[in-house]
Amino acid sequence: MYLGLDLGTSGVKALLIDPDQRVVASATGDLDVSRPRPGWSEQAPADWIAATETAIGKLQRSHGRELAAVRGIGLSGQMHGATVLGEDDRPLRPCILWNDTRSHEQAAQLDADPRFRRITGNIVFPGFTAPKIAWMRDNEPDLFARLRKVLLPKDYLRLWLSGGHFSEMSDAAGTSWLDVENRSWSGDLLAATSLSEENMPALVEGTQPAGALRPDLARQWGMAEGVVIAGGAGDNAASACGMGAVRPGQAFVSLGTSGVLFAANDSYLPNPESAVHTFCHALPGAWHQMGVILSATDSLNWLSGVTGRSAGELTAELGDDLKAPGSVTFLPYLSGERTPHNDAAIRGAYAGLGHESDRTSLTRAVLEGVAFALRDNLEALKAAGTRLERVTAIGGGSRSRYWQKAIATALGIAVDIPADGDFGAAFGAARLGLIAAEGADPLSVCTAPATAATVKPDTALAGAFEEAYQRYRALYPAIRGTM
Template identity: 45%
Template sequence: MIAIGVDCGTSGLKAVLVEAGGGLIAAATRAYRPDRPRPLWSEQDPEAWVAAMIGALGELRSAAPEAFAGAEAIGFSGQMHGAVLIGRDGKPLRPAILHNDGRAHREAAELWERHRPLADVVGVKPMAGFVAPKLIWLARHEPSIFAAIAHVIQPKDYLRFRLTGEIASDMSDAAGTWWLDERARAWSIDALAASGVDPACAPRLVEGSDSVGSLTPAVADALGLQRRLVVAAGGGDAAVGAVGIGATRPGDAFISLGTASQMIVVSDAYRAAPEKIVHSFAHALPRRWYRMAAMLNGAGALAFVGRLVGVDAGALEREAAENYRGPNETTFLPYLSGERTPHDDPHARGVVFGLTEAAARVDLTRAAMEGVALTLAEARACLAATGDAPQGFDLIGGGARSALWTRMIAAAVDAPITRRQGGEVGPAFGAARLAVLAATGAAPETICSAPPIADVTEPEPGLVDAFAAARERFMRLYRVLRPEFAAAAKDQRAADSS
């Protein structure tokens, strides 16, 4: 069987064409970027995702026309926590509000203050990036838009809707709304009510490996796909990335290093830990859950440096890898989009500390990469506080291409890091696997095995010590600056209202 996987990320869309056994036939990528019309805002036009999907699928068709035409199933993955608001005419009412948007921080604080027990039901403390506080913000600031909402769905659900005309979502993406009863795997009427949202706006729920509708004839013919193609629900990128690397058993652990980053441990039972800023969410497969430390910043920090200095991020990484010996006096707080775990601070900002006249471009690059590795060390500490203590991690996402970053992460978290073949397209590959499950009804363990190991990076003792020292400085710097971040945000609000 041949399947297609589509992953709608924050900075681009990936599509893969794979054999049921896991062999990659073709891959395609289309880039885009979030729009930031105001401070704390992060939005995207859903039609940008559609255009990227059509372009990527066209590239797969050109690269392998026979295999593409013979594909029997398609699955989806996507950035989580996005609020895609659909009107009664089936069209988006406004740009989607993304996971790294911080405008609803007051609404999130109110939900926590007034409905704290719900965090144990929905798996996490309410934070600005989740859908629930965004809807409260919309009701207050864009009431005409709020009143016109017919459906609230996630980014990958919108792509599937455009292909099938069916409105639905899966458990793993619904987990990121702050409305899902994670243990029951059903919408929480209490959480919806706390957000002032009509339950009719919440899509019907299915498992990620379930079939959801079929391509409309016009879409199938235009794309060059079979009309009988099976369309799988898919899931949020964190859970679908887990499916892609075979992280489906209790205790399996991995790090996803994309534009944002996550550290995830799989479980066969639901256990909440909202006070640790750890997310306890439904997996993309039935009867499975996972706990996650979620950071809003990851490989996007290196891309930011590349834009700043006008050099491709790949070239910067290669330059940084030459004779790398560990952190020096330059420290980079990579909080370009605020931060979730462990700080829950939408006002946090990127900071470069310790520059001297001797500093060079490579110091900025290395410091940005080190800062991301240090956030992962903090993530591991949060998960350890909940009782999760894996002995090593797989690494997936675009950042997994970097051997230097892999060395840094191994040292920062003091654990072996395993890279697997195809790990850089993990969520797209996982989406294709969910498509195969939907088409065949096979047991997940027969399809979702771990791909072959590409390499294993052991923590280097000297680097472990250097990162431990750097982490102390990193943590102190954030603690000192947190009040300044809040003060700057207050000043900005005053300027905006004047």
């Protein structure tokens, strides 16, 4: 058996697979996000441990025999979080999360240093790790003086599980400290934030072993001692391993808290001016490009909170038949935006509201706004040299057939729906655990699931969606200076 642990923003998921990669069981432990100030987003690392213990405890009670047979563990996690440890490996403060924008001034300062884009192949976004540490240096100097290690969220879990300081290439690529082409820490970039390689974890590939389960935890969970822990992956690269998006041209669109348009590459193809992320993949000798929007299902969840209707109820009111966009346009910039704008200050907006605007028109506008934001990502990927003919849909939002049709029509490409199953980040992490434990061939393990259905663009509505997309594009510059 093999165990995948995915540390997300809203919870930790533990998933067991057997040697044939069939999902045996899964369980979750919930997490909350603290937002002490506007634009801030934090979590206590102790809560990650508690949520992991909850999830594994559920598996132990329901599938204790299978858990005892685990030979490899893979880790996946939310990217970019700054988990700052002191001399005793204790966190000095809550982790500053990926969707925290407090460090936008420090990000701009670092991005103005041409070494960052040249070495990392990426813009220094406020959500990345390096500017958060620069913010801490500028605003919390006493805590910064006690800093000994900086870990990414899943790698803090690894420290607890194994006692070792390790990270891997796909997650490290989102820090703004990694030489992404050469897959190593950059001493120059670390020095720009008053750090050195001594403050960083050792680097491995996602498919390589990176520690072993501590004996006390093995006894607690009824597992064998020495269970291998794989390097693992950042959440998007892990999802790609779960979806089999590991070869050039394979791509997926993820509708989770954030939205991602992800394309695998077999070479390093940076184009930071497009605001596309160019990162290492979890597999050796592989890279990927992705566009990221910060509020995908988060936009629908926001509307759910406002209307008092669940996200499922809101989308159900639309039915399955796609309609032409109405007069209402929604900009999904609730937490600022990454691709293509790199704007931490911008906020969301409705435009075109009228007396006739009812709840369903607001819901449609949200779904269309997210689809148009993904179209922005598609255009950015094209500018970075990647052209896509089809994508596979994953994430909670992909369960809405209406949303799938809106995305296919807005992007003008086919959207494949995988057969029933769990192919997300936890599954990808479990696959990486299998590879590390057994020395298996990554490409043989990370295969794509069967396609249950394909949603094609609605050609009859293509013109209406293009017109609505151009209205959407015109709104950002119109409101940018008003925030």
